[in-house]
Amino acid sequence: MIQQAHLQKDITSKRLEEYPDVFADILNVLAFQGKTALLPEYLEEKSGSAFYRDTASAWHENRRDVIKADKRSGVLLSVLSLENQTTQDKDMVFRVMGYDFAGYQKQIASGQGRRSPVATWVIYFGPGPWEQPKQLLEALDLEDVPYRDDLIRAVSNPHINVVEISRLPAETRQQFQSDFRFVAEWFRADREGLEADLQNQPQKIRHAEALLDFLSAFSGEQRALDPEVRRKIQKQEQEEEGGLTMKSFLTELLDREGQKGKQLGLAEGEQLGLLKGQRQIVAFMLQSEKDLGKIAALTGLPEEQIRKLSEMGPLD
Numbered sequence: 486m487i488q489q490a491h492l493q494k495d496i497t498s499k500r501l502e503e504y505p506d507v508f509a510d511i512l513n514v515l516a517f518q519g520k521t522a523l524l525p526e527y528l529e530e531k532s533g534s535a536f537y538r539d540t541a542s543a544w545h546e547n548r549r550d551v552i553k554a555d556k557r558s559g560v561l562l563s564v565l566s567l568e569n570q571t572t573q574d575k576d577m578v579f580r581v582m583g584y585d586f587a588g589y590q591k592q593i594a595s596g597q598g599r600r601s602p603v604a605t606w607v608i609y610f611g612p613g614p615w616e617q618p619k620q621l622l623e624a625l626d627l628e629d630v631p632y633r634d635d636l637i638r639a640v641s642n643p644h645i646n647v648v649e650i651s652r653l654p655a656e657t658r659q660q661f662q663s664d665f666r667f668v669a670e671w672f673r674a675d676r677e678g679l680e681a682d683l684q685n686q687p688q689k690i691r692h693a694e695a696l697l698d699f700l701s702a703f704s705g706e707q708r709a710l711d712p713e714v715r716r717k718i719q720k721q722e723q724e725e726e727g728g729l730t731m732k733s734f735l736t737e738l739l740d741r742e743g744q745k746g747k748q749l750g751l752a753e754g755e756q757l758g759l760l761k762g763q764r765q766i767v768a769f770m771l772q773s774e775k776d777l778g779k780i781a782a783l784t785g786l787p788e789e790q791i792r793k794l795s796e797m798g799p800l801d
Contacts, residue, residue, distance in 0.1 A: 501664060501695040502551045502567055503530070510663035512565055515606060515648050519660040523565075529554045531564060554601075564588050564603045571610050571703055575617045578624045581605050581645045606646045610703045612676045614652065620644040651676040664688075664696050667731055675704065689728035693718050696734075708738055767795055 501507055505525035512523055531552045552566035566588075568581065588603035609615050618624035622642045627633045651672040658669040666688045673679075690696060694715070701709040708714055717737040722729040770780050777795065781788040 499551055501692055501699040504692055507663045507665050508553055510661055511665050514660045523555060527555055527557050529556045561601045563601055566605045568605055568607045570607055573617045577607060578618050578621055578645050582643055606648055609647055609649050610672055612651055615647050615649055619647055664690050664692050688731050690734050691728060693722050693729055714738055767791055771795060
């Protein structure tokens with residue numbers, strides 16, 4: 486049951502990137518320097534799993550985050566995927582090698598004559614800079630190897646594409662045309678403590694619910710899970726012509742007064758509940774004990790507070 490719930494959360498959180506317009510936009514900016522290389526209408530959903538056999542003939546599964554193929558004129562041009570990371574992984578270079586190998590292995594097993602390129606981009610959402618190896622040789626311990634230099638020349642040295650979302654420069658963030666523009670701006674603002682800057686973004690949001698799921702999963706934004714926030718955003722989305730603006734989206738998501746009022750309401754409720762309980766206890770004890778000092782000693786409450794509670798009279 487826990488595994489099923491985790492899988493459901495995993496699927497839900499990646500729904501935003503699975504939209505063809507968002508996936509194409511991410512890679513057009515991050516991989517193709519802002520050129521319109523990928524077109525949403527040519528993207529084909531591919532399985533997020535690839536199975537392969539190891540040297541002992543045992544089957545293994547490599548699960549991908551988001552994977553699509555660019556298919557034009559009936560010819561598979563490339564297989565492109567995104568891997569989301571909220572924490573740093575010193576073995577990421579090995580994992581990506583395994584993912585990409587499994588993609589090629591799947592092509593070999595299919596018997597197709599053409600071999601299409603497989604490429605992966607690691608999308609890192611952490612606040613700090615990525616400090617783990619980005620190429621194979623950086624991840625290997627070669628310090629005590631006597632023939633180190635010769636070995637380095639002989640070993641293949643694959644690299645991985647790591648994109649640090651919270652550190653993208655403004656000119657890169659502004660190239661995004663999809664809802665991922667909001668994601669890039671959100672993580673930059675969160676890292677720099679400039680949440681107010683988000684209010685000035687002119688972008689329209691097309692996939693509000695998926696964006697909320699994404700923020701709750703990858704930034705830990707608990708307000709994105711609030712049913713009331715979601716209801717208000719959905720209502721606003723229906724009312725706004727031409728799509729929901731970032732400003733409207735943020736007004737509901739970052740409703741400081743509403744959140745503050747809700748917290749105050751909870752605090753006031755707790756205080757009222759505590760007061761009610763104290764009045765019940767004091768009223769009960771006054772039936773057999775009139776000495777307020779003794780009641781104070783028994784309850785641990787100050788005598789003055791016992792006196793005030795007694796003056797409130799019995800509860801209705």
